[in-house]
Structures are given as structure tokens and as C-alpha cells.
Amino acid sequence: MIDLSVQIGRLKLKNPVLLASGTVGYGNEIAEFTDLSKLGGIVTKSLSLKPRIGNPPQRICETASGMLNAIGLANVGVEVFIKEKIPFLKKLNTTIICNIAASSIEEYVECTRILTQEDAIAAFEINVSCPNVKEGGLEFGNNLQAVAKITEKVKAVTDKPVIIKLSPNVSRISEFAKIVKDNGGDAVSAINTLVGTAFDIWTRKPKIKNITGGLSGPAIKPVALAKVLEISRNVEIPIIGIGGIMNWKDAVEFMIVGASAFQIGTVNFINPKAGEEIIDGLIEYCKKMSINRISDLTASYEI
Amino acid sequence: MFTVLSTVESLERLNKNTFLLKVKAPQLATAIKPGQFCNIKVSDADYPLLRRPFSVCYTDGDTVYFMFDIQGEGTRILAEKKTGDQLDILGPLGNGFNTEGDFEVAVLIGGGIGVAPFPLLIKHLEGKEILTFVGARNSEQLIKWGMRNILVATDDGSEGFNGNVIAYFQSEANKLENKKIRIFGCGPNPMLKALQKVAEKKYDCQLSIESAMACGFGICQGCPVKKSDGMGYYLVCKDGPVFNSDQIVIE
Secondary structure (H helix, E strand, C coil), X not given: CCECCEEECCEEECCCEEEXXXXXXXXXXXXXXXXXXXXCEEECCCECCCCECCCCCCCEEEECCXXXXXXXXXXXXXXXXXXXXXXXXXXXXXXXXXXECCCCHHHHHHHHHHHCXXXXXXXXXXXXXXXXXXXXXXXXXXXXXXXXXXXXXXXHHCCCCEEEECCCCCCCHHHHHHHHHHCCCCEEEECXXXXXXXECCCCCCECCCCCEEEEECHHHHHHHHHHHHHHHHHCCCCEEEECCCCCHHHHHHHHHCCCCEEEECHHHHHCCCHHHHHHHHHHHHHHHCCXXXXXXXXXXXXX | CEEEEEEEEEEEECCCCEEEEEEECHHHHHHCCCCCEEEEECCCCCCCCCCEEEECCEEECCEEEEEEECCCHHHHHHCCCCCCCEEEEEEEECECCCCCCCCCEEEEEEEHHHHCCHHHHHHCCCCCEEEEEEEECCHHHCCCCCCCCEXXXXXXXXXXXXXXXXXXXXXXXXXXXXXXXXXXXECCHHHHHHHXXXXXXXXXXXXXXXXXXXCCCCCCCCXXXXXXXXXXXXXXXXXXXXXXXXXXXXX
8 A cells, every 4th residue: 555645844635636726716616527535635726815807818828838827816805715615625525725815915914814714724825926917926926035024924823834836937946945944934836837928920919918927837847847856955845846747757757856745737727637647647656666655756866 | 517538430521621520429419508618639749738619519319510610730630630539528518508588580690610509509499480690701611511591691792691791680680570589699709799789789699709718617717708797707618608698798
């Protein structure tokens, strides 16, 4: 029997497979395709204190082995989330990580303070790296002092594990991971999307209304792996790897370079059963490699 | 909603740019309602990465029909499928046309490949009087497969009414004045916008709209369409793709 459970600081997951924020909504749609109770957990769509309607269309466009999105953090807001989404999430029998995206430090704190009272929420993922909103987002994500302050202040209002979702749009991601650690953060997730754009050559107009968007999908996997490795080699903090994972092989690669767990995102749009398939693949891999505990894979690179 | 591995039965060329794809997918065939769509993965490769949404054109026993134009890389690959190939399909998606309620005449108005969902709709409109206005740039691009009581309009006048399909409908509308009609429209946005204006406060009208999308079932939030009441957006995939004409603002 292979032990698939992993530990992200104080947070224990039954296996390392998490569904990434913004690719599972609040769980209800994807639950029609896949048994979420089999997964390590899900990270819910970024919440802000008040509802956000999101950006006007076009919000997405496909690029070579990837996609650009500028959804603009469309979400129902904290109040509706608690009233209408938590009851469903409670029934899922999987770990719920609640993602928060705000436009001010005060808003991050306020959201966490309210949501931490919900038993259904096991941990928080703080999104300081959304490239698609005018206020907040990257303004925080590439400012070391802002990340330090958000980590410290959010930690002060919750006893639950706090994961900071880092931006790849910085020169040294490990410095951000270090500042998260120094300010009491429990883990980091890396990476959020890369800023990108695409233009229509006939109209000379951007293909998405926001002009730039976040690039995701297999196209970004090598970048994500390099960022996870950089953090892993420089900072002692649990890492949740994210970026272009399409199958179990990609997932193993992330664990080898340093991830304790990983999130799958864009693949959920294409194959909503990918999470379950990856678990099956991981078990087979462990059998073949005579690995008893999947957590032994983390940072097992030979360099 | 589910994913199925279907088998290609045939691929037929209807005109220069339009294809009719028939796949064997029993589970889908029985579940689909007219106006719903499916999201098809055209290849196993990472490019094209995303599925491509297609209206369901028709169903017959275990077979599901899709009608499509070659528009980009995804549809180019789809047009090369051979009998026996497997095709990964996710569906049925969205809400279809509402064929319930009190009306005598169903007026179907389609532009270009927008006529794709009409054959299945026609099948579900048994007992109603049906008029199908079909518009295209020219006679070569007209699609008549599966339509009933066709009234043709071409932009260049090479067949039927010389002009766009909405102008043609307007010129014929007086003949329907004493009857209870319901309009079903599908086509490019400028056409739907014109139809929306014609229908305003006058006709019961449902529009099926198109949008780029990633997932097709509500999680990517990539396919917004503005609500006419100013309260944000609907998602084309989940709330649509069929809307009542007065529900949405078409850009």
C-alpha cells in the first residue's frame, strides 16, 4: 500500500492532487464529472469582500499549447460564498482551501477574519499575483514589503495554515518565498500565470479586451519547474507546485524539483477527470519505482 | 454532462467550406436537446489545447451530427477525420431552445454556419408551421441540409433574396401578422444584433449566441455576455447559449 498522503506544513492532504483556484469555481460544476472526495483538495475561486463582475469579453484566447485569460476575478463575494457555496463544499469530503484576492491589505485581512470562522475551510491561499486586475494583484505580488505585510497581517487573524500564491513575474521568486517564511507564512504555491498577450494581425487589435492576460497551460511548465526548483534550493518552506500540469508525469516532475503537493488548472477545462487520472498514474509510478511514501519524491532531484 | 469517446461514422462535405460530421455516441444522442452544444477535443496533442464548441446539428438513433465550417486549426483537424477515428466529446452543454408554449409558426433565421442547430430543432417542432430563413454570402456558401420551407437570402444576390437575411425576414413579416410566431435566431453577432432590434417588443425571440470558451461548463468564466439589466454578465456556456432576445446585450 503506497502512502499518498502529504503534509504542507500543518496541513495534511490525503494525496498531493489539488485543483487550482479559478479552474473549479466553487466545486459544483466539476463535481458532475469527477469524484472530488478522491482528491487531495480543491482551491476555490478567488474571493473578494464584495462580489466582482469581472472583465468584459474577450476574456480568453488560446495560444501555442496554452491559453491567455483575463477573467478579472469575477466572484460572488464573501457573504454569498458563506451562504450559498459553503453548504455544498462541506459535503464534498475533501480539503477545502479558500483563495482570497483583494485590492488592499485591509481587505485581505477582513476576508480572512470572516472566513476563518467557517469550519469547512481548512486553509487559505492568498492570491498576491493576479495579473488581471487594476488594483491589488501584481501591484502586491512584485513588492516584497507588500507580500511581507499581507502575510503577517493575515496570519494574525487566523490559526489556519496560510499559503501565499506567488507570481512568476518577478526576477527572484525565492526572495518572495523567503519573505513569506520570515513573516510566518506556512507555505507558498507557485506559480500563478505569466503575463502575456496576443494580437490579431488583420485588425491589429489585442485578442483579449484587457490587452494582457495570464498565460497558463503546458506552455508554461518549464518556467514553473524552474521557479519551484529555485525556491526549493534556497528557502525551507513547503511548496505547492503549479503550472501546466496535464498528466501524472508532469506532476511527478514538479514533486522531484521540490513540490510537496501540486495544483492542476487549465487541464480541468479540457479533461475534468484529470485529477483522478493523475492519482492512478502516481500509484503506478510509485509501484514501478518502489516508492512507499509519495512524499519521499519531494525535492528528490539529483543535480 | 459527461465525456465520451465517440467513433466517427462519416464526414461529408456539404459545400466548399462546410462539413457534416456523424459520430456514434449513444449516450449523447439520447441526452441532447436542440440548441445544446458539445465541446470536442480534436486531437490528443497539446496544440490545439482546448476543446472546440459545436452546436449539435441533429441526432438519429445512436448517431450525433455536427455541422461546421473550417475556421482555424481546430476545425481544419476535425475536417480530416476518417471513419473509425475516435473523438473525445464533452456534453451535452448549455440550455437549448425552448420549444414549449403557445405559438403557431416557428420562424428560424440563420446566417452562415449559424443554421447548424436547426435540423434538430426542426425535428422537435413537429406540428408547428416552420419557416427557415437561410442567409449566406453567396449561393456557394448556402447550407440547406436538414432545413424545412427554406427562404434563401444571399448578400450578393446569387440566389434568392438579394440582401441580408434579416431584411428578407422583414419584407416577409407582414404575411405572418395574424399568426402567433416565435423566432429562433442563430448566426454571427451583427446579424443577431439586427434581429434583436427587429424583434424588440414585437416578437417572441430566442437567440443562440457564439463565444470563445475554454471549458464549456461554467468553471473558466471565459465566455461572458452582458445582461441587459446591467447586472453583470451571463456565461454563454452555462446560462446560454440560447437566450431570450431581451435578456442580453450583444456587442
